């Protein structure tokens with residue numbers, strides 16, 4: 001295909017991708033880095049447009065615009081990647097100095113020592129390094145969390161490498177028999193370079209959209225699974241996770257201890273200190289509880305001031321020890337409302353979810369054990385029948 005036709009195609013596609021990213025960003029302004037992705041594509045659009053009007057501009061102006069916007073676009077891409085990954089942005093001073101130096105050198109190699117090859121090297125250098133750094137930034141972390149990020153990192157890495165190696169292609173092309181652009185190997189190289197740019201624009205545009213989609217999906221999952229007040233799992237998500245843990249444990253015939261925890265006299269706390277202080281107490285309680293748990297233990301809020309925990313790798317005795325530690329920690333760490341402290345205690349029921357048992361039934365038994373703890377004076381740990389037997393010879397109930 002004729003090179004100018006390819007350039008027009010590249011300009012149209014880049015403008016289209018920019019418009020799509022703008023629309024997505026307009027309705028999802030909370031997606032980190034999306035505005036920067038969009039601005040990066042805007043720079044690429046200006047660059048491709050500048051190629052189309054190049055013959056009407058003084059050469060030095062065309063070169064300065066191209067070099068400036070290619071480098072700025074790549075830098076914004078790097079910033080977008082870092083923002084998406086929650087990394088600190090660079091000082092923009094480095095970028096201003098770097099881009100300014102690239103543009104100045106390009107002008108030198110246009111006006112003072114005209115050298116097309118050096119201009120290609122300069123254009124590829126700044127942008128190539130930025131794309132490679134973006135690829136490295138996106139590839140950091142765990143692949144299992146956001147696999148699509150790796151696709152984008154791969155495309156960015158290949159594009160960055162191509163930009164760095166591109167001058168070699170032109171050297172090869174100019175060594176061929178037809179040295180004029182538009183004929184012979186040089187024309188083929190030019191077409192290949194524009195084709196690569198078109199493919200890169202489309203893939204990077206898709207990559208940015210996939211990232212945006214991934215972010216929205218994980219936000220929705222978070223909203224659907226996590227209790228907004230305490231940031232532990234909500235009732236539904238806790239049940240799902242417990243069900244999964246119970247099915248896994250039944251295959252290995254290891255019972256899963258389930259704890260139901262209910263704050264004592266929470267209504268009085270609300271009535272005395274106000275609902276907002278009550279909310280703070282709930283968060284304080286969760287923070288204390290998490291201090292007693294291991295990484296694999298799961299905590300959820302069943303509703304109000306009632307919570308549940310399951311401990312996948314603890315037996316009956318281990319569960320009892322955790323519950324007792326938690327009870328003591330809560331008792332010895334009152335919450336605070338301003339300078340005053342709010343005394344706090346918790347009643348805990350434990351049940352074991354063994355082979356042939358269901359998550360719902362185990363939770364029900366743990367709930368009954370928790371009510372027994374309430375009846376027996378609160379600030380206690382009680383185990384339901386089979387769990388108590390499994391924890392023997394430990395004393396069944398612990399008085400406050």
Ligand SMILES: Nc1nc2c(ncn2[C@@H]2O[C@H](COP(=O)(O)OP(=O)(O)OP(=O)(O)O)[C@@H](O)[C@H]2O)c(=O)[nH]1
Nearest residue numbers: 262263264265266267268270275276278279304305
């Ligand atoms: N601050 C706050 N209070 C809540 C929330 N959810 C439920 N509550 C309150 O928690 C209180 C629960 O009271 P009760 O069920 O009587 O239980 P209790 O006072 O802890 O008594 P016992 O459980 O028998 O020790 C009610 O006053 C609810 O309004 C919440 O998200 N924030």
